[in-house]
Amino acid sequence: MFLERIEVTSLILIYCGVVGALHRRSIDLIQAHGLISDSRLPLDITPVSYDLELIATPENEKFFGKVKIVATWVEETKKIHLHADEKFEILEAKITHIGNDDKNNSSSTAFTPVRIGVERAVVRRGSPDLTIFLEKPVKQGSQCEIEISFTKNLPNTTTDAIFHSSYVDSRTKDNQWFISTYLRPNLARKLFPCFDEPAFKAPFTIHVARQKEMTSISNMPLDRTEDMKEKPGWVWDHFKQTPPMSTFSVAVVVSNFASISANQSKDLDIRVWARPDFMPSLLNVTDKVEKIIRVLEDFWKIKFPLPKLDIVALPNFQVNRPADSWGLLSYKESELTSKGSWNLAHEISYQWLGNLATPYWWSDAHINTALVRFLTAYTVLKIDNVDAGNNWPMTMLYSIYYEFSKRYPHGKSTVIKQDSTSAKIELVFRMLNYTLGEQTFKEGLQKFMKDRQYKNFFGDDIWNALTEQAKICKKLDDDVSVNDIAASWITKDRLPVVDVARNYDGKSAVLRQKLFLRERPHDVPDQDKFVWWVPIVLLTQSNLDFSDSKPKLWMKMEKEVKMDNVANPDEFIIINPEEIGPFPVNYDERNWNMLARFLQTDGRTKIPVNTRAKLIHDAWNLAYAGDLSFATALNMTLFLKNERESLAWDPVFTFIDHIGRHIESPGIQEKFQSYIRNLLTPLYKDLDEPSDDENESKAHLRSSCEVFLCGAGYKPCIEEAQAAYKKWMEMDNPDEGNPIANKYLCPVFKWGTWDEWYFGFQRVLKFPADRKQSERTYLLKTLAGCPNDPSTIEKFLNFTVLTQDEHFKDNDLYLIYNMLTGNPKGYSTLFEFLRENFDKIKKRFEAKPHLWNSLVTSATTVFKTQEGMDKISKLYEERKGDFGTADFVIEKAMKDIKEEVAWSNDNLPVIENWLDNYLKETKAKSVK
Known part of the structure; x- marks a missing residue:
């Protein structure tokens, strides 16, 4: 030594x-x-x-x-x-x-x-x-x-x-x-x-x-x-x-550190380490670890590969993810005190896949990461963790649908591309687990692990083992390989949509796959050449057997297939139930309407919540993309008056936000807010008061419901917020700290009085230097992004932009501009402010072109209607040559807004007409 x-x-x-x-x-x-x-x-x-x-x-x-x-x-x-x-x-x-x-x-x-x-x-x-x-x-x-x-x-x-x-x-x-x-x-x-x-x-x-x-x-x-x-x-x-x-x-x-040992493990020494005074918070960790290891040992049919496992809670550990070394896992303290088992299951899964069997090179780490994430979800669901079931896989699906349906996925972000690619591969594993059958899928991976333990592997080794086992179990034709299936999904930064056109008289259907594009214009080059191996799992209204995930057929890189004997004319069909494959499905209007009516009956629970969520999500995404009428998509929300599962509601909040941002007309906005209040009020009233032992999904559902109801002007919510806010206003020294929950700020600034808003503004001006600056940032964001009154916004802009007050630095101005783009009242007022004070603002920022460009961008690029387009065009003509460094910004804005105008012209009349009928019927029912 x-x-x-x-x-x-x-x-x-x-x-x-x-x-x-x-x-x-x-x-x-x-x-x-x-x-x-x-x-x-x-x-x-x-x-x-x-x-x-x-x-x-x-x-x-x-x-x-x-x-x-x-x-x-x-x-x-x-x-x-x-x-x-x-x-x-x-x-x-x-x-x-x-x-x-x-x-x-x-x-x-x-x-x-x-x-x-x-x-x-x-x-x-x-x-x-x-x-x-x-x-x-x-x-x-x-x-x-x-x-x-x-x-x-x-x-x-x-x-x-x-x-x-x-x-x-x-x-x-x-x-x-x-x-x-x-x-x-x-x-x-x-x-x-x-x-x-x-x-x-x-x-x-x-x-x-x-x-x-x-x-x-x-x-x-x-x-x-x-x-x-x-x-x-x-x-x-x-x-x-x-x-x-x-x-x-x-x-x-x-x-x-002190340590505690597991009580039940005889052939595996499990210990949890932490500073002694933190150890009481970790007493249940060994029990979780034992359950996780039992599930994974059963999955792999291989015992934990080492004689011991140490799990360490490190104080002040600042890394993005735990250290998953072989036989020794190191976590942030907070990660080990969470209610769920996800963090533990994720890192323990690497003990087999990543340590026992290891990728040859980093190019295969995506596959390794994706399979570990799949196994994590599988494990947590096996040990009956409710939150994991509610959060996976739908939440992940929504994000990759949005990303891969953009005209330019990922932008220039390598990190986003890495994350979305791994998420997509994880969903491919999930799809194979369904379509090959869980037992075949497990046996194929067990074959892979037995062959590659203590060795390295390529991604192909996984696909080949699954292919071999699928052939043994007669789950795939001889001319089909899992590698072909997986490659069709992994090598494209895109996802398909399957269109279903039923022939009700002939009981048949024609299925066509195409590139799913959500943003306009749909001008992606060579989009007709994109094809995938798509599994077609089909259920009918008379046979809602969601345990049957065997595909009726595979679309083998085919643009179009025909299916016979699909269903009786009076029955709806569901393709890709439970989101077996990562692709949305579009039906003809008749099938969508049959689904909407059935979901409003007591029989809707025959359709699991994952599929109920999928149907809403598909309908709204397809409507947003221009492939489905918004009237049909809005009909798919009518059953929500009786829906209390948080997973079914998750996509709804996203779409309320997306559509709300497209509605600039005050008249349609008011109708849309009435629709939101009618939709969410029954749910809000049924949700109990928060409790210490409730799961995260219910807490998230309550929080989202409150946010959107308050945003839509629900009076009890606003009154509650104002009552809480009043306590702050009555404090002897309100600058010592904000005594109320952040959730109350936006409702007060949006629907409250000028005095309430101005009180918040004064707190920013007098914010003590020794308090957390993140609190000031949040307050500034809500002061800028929440107000519904143009005069309030205008006064705010006068003070922050024209007065050159020392309290507001460049970063504050960037934040204010950005927050105003989220609200039609905000960016409309910002545009008028720019138009009326053009020369003053330009002179104010002549030495700071980045701030000038940012203001012009926020003021001109987010309009959605022809009226907004006309305003920008007129300003551009009046001030041609005066925009300086921001000239390219406004030229691009006019080009992009043309697409938004086309979207608004196509969809806003449909939305308004549906809202008129809905509110009329709702009022008639309330009178009865």
């Missing part, structure tokens, strides 16, 4: 370039992580095992390490390519030839280790690539031990590969420190020099130095502890050797 600093013997660092090697890829996807480069290590040397020693001393803000890598020379070479952070200080490097990996040589002659000289080491500037040049080539089949001693700073930040942090023990008031690692996705190179690619799996033997009163944990159970002779009060913890694993799976935590 080493402790003291070792002088550099034969290592000279210079900078140069390193050329990577080519690797095989499966179904091509974008890089799984934006920070993963394409630089690859050559395949001439592969690791056989690692021996890693670590000692960290927070008081010196340093850590020291020594890594011994036994490696095999696949090809003769005199260069060793490794990953190593350029911030390492290398203390010593030794290369020793220790044997030959010659399976054909039966000689038992002992091999005498031979030291190999090192000429120099080369680190590429700005890149973690280390090349060690040897004095002579090492022959193919040789095994050498690469030993590197190093040191590096130990940061006090939880975003690095190894870090230290601290917390105050509430019992002793002492400051306690701890050390932890966080190596996902490719940060092992910042902890020790290594072959830091997922395909280079090897066993690890890990040794950790610590103070005697502390505890260390790692991937495997502790083997033995011995005193550190050269440093009194310190010991070495030696851990048992791991199975072969990737470098990112390495984990170490050194702390004074």
Whole structure:
């Protein structure tokens, strides 16, 4: 073991370039992580095992390490390519030839280790690539031990590969420190020099130095502890050797944490670690973990792959997601105290898929991530978590429908593309689980895991295993492969819609698939060439068997198919029930109307809530896209007067918001708000008062209902908000803090008095510097975005834009402009303000063109009607040449608004006519 600093013997660092090697890829996807480069290590040397020693001393803000890598020379070479952070200080490097990996040589002659000289080491500037040049080539089949001693700073930040942090023990008031690692996705190179690619799996033997009163944990159970002779009060913890694993799976935590163990696990040691005073909050975690592991063991038919699992609650842990190292999971404290099991199930799923079986390269990490997410949902549903059932998969579906139906999906955001791609692949797994049957699906994945455990895999390995099992179970024709099905969905940043045209006399139907486009114009190039493998699962009104998910047929990259003997003329049909595949379905008007009428009867519960939600969601999305009449879509909401399931309501709130933003006419707005009040009031009255033990879905439903009812002018809601707000206005010192819930602010600023709004405005002007600035930001957002009175908005703009008050900085103005675009009254008033004060505003911002451009953008780009278009065109003609840097903004605005005008002309008369009839009938019923 080493402790003291070792002088550099034969290592000279210079900078140069390193050329990577080519690797095989499966179904091509974008890089799984934006920070993963394409630089690859050559395949001439592969690791056989690692021996890693670590000692960290927070008081010196340093850590020291020594890594011994036994490696095999696949090809003769005199260069060793490794990953190593350029911030390492290398203390010593030794290369020793220790044997030959010659399976054909039966000689038992002992091999005498031979030291190999090192000429120099080369680190590429700005890149973690280390090349060690040897004095002579090492022959193919040789095994050498690469030993590197190093040191590096130990940061006090939880975003690095190894870090230290601290917390105050509430019992002793002492400051306690701890050390932890966080190596996902490719940060092992910042902890020790290594072959830091997922395909280079090897066993690890890990040794950790610590103070005697502390505890260390790692991937495997502790083997033995011995005193550190050269440093009194310190010991070495030696851990048992791991199975072969990737470098990112390495984990170490050194702390004074307390722990609790699971009671029921006999062959698996489950422990939860946390600071002692936080431990009472985690008493139910081990029970959750045991349930999750039982479900996953049953799914994979493979026991938990290690003898122990440690779960750590880290104070002040600031990363985006937990550390899911093999056998050691580290979470934020808040993540382990949540009611549900999602966070635990998600990271535990990686113990099999990601650690036991590992993607060859990051291009397959999307498939790995997607399958883990599917398994997480599967697991949580199996252990009867209600919220998981209500949140999955519909919430995810809505977001990817919106994203993939845009003219330009993802924009320039790599992160959005990564997330939406993984979500879509997860839904492909869900589709296969339904269409192949759960048992076939599980057996196919079990076959895959049995073959690839302790190894690496490509995405194709998963699809091939599923294909093989599907053929055995006769779930797919011989000429069909799961790879073909999956590729048709994964390789397109798009989704289809299936149009169904029924021939009621002939009991047949023609199904056509096409690209689903929600935004206008529908001018995506080559859209007629987009086709998918689409499973057609069909149910009829007389046979609503939602357990039957076997497709009647597959649309095998076909634009159109015909189905015979579909249903009787007086029966509705449902295609793609339970959202088995990620695609909406459009029916002819007659079938939609039969569905709408049936949902208003007591028989609607024969249709599960997932499918009820799907029918509403499909209808509104298709109407928004111009493929269905809004009258039909609005008819699909009539059954909601008796609906109390939060999942069925989720899409409704989204569409109320979307359509509300398109209605600029005060007359239609008033009718639409009456419709909202009639729709939501019965639900609001039926919802009980909040309770401590209610599930998250019900709480979310109540909150959304209140927000939209208040926004629509529901008097009891407004009166409640004003009563709460009055308490703030009557405080002796209202600037000490806001004593009321944020939900009350917008109703007061929208429907309340000028005095109430002005009181809120004064709180922004007098906001104390020592209070949380996020509170001021929220208050400013509601002051700008909520008012319904143009005169209030105009006064606000006069004060913030023209007066140049010191209280309002540039970021405040950006926020105000943006919030005004969400309300027709807001952006209409902003436009009039710009028109009337054009010269003053332009002069005010002549040194800040970014603010001028932002104001012009917010004032001109969100109109939806011909009246708005005419206003902008007139202003442009009157001020031609005066817009300066914002000239391109208004030209683009006029082009885009033409599409909005076409949408409004097509749909607003239909919506208004339906609202007139609805409100007339509602009034007649109330009179009776």
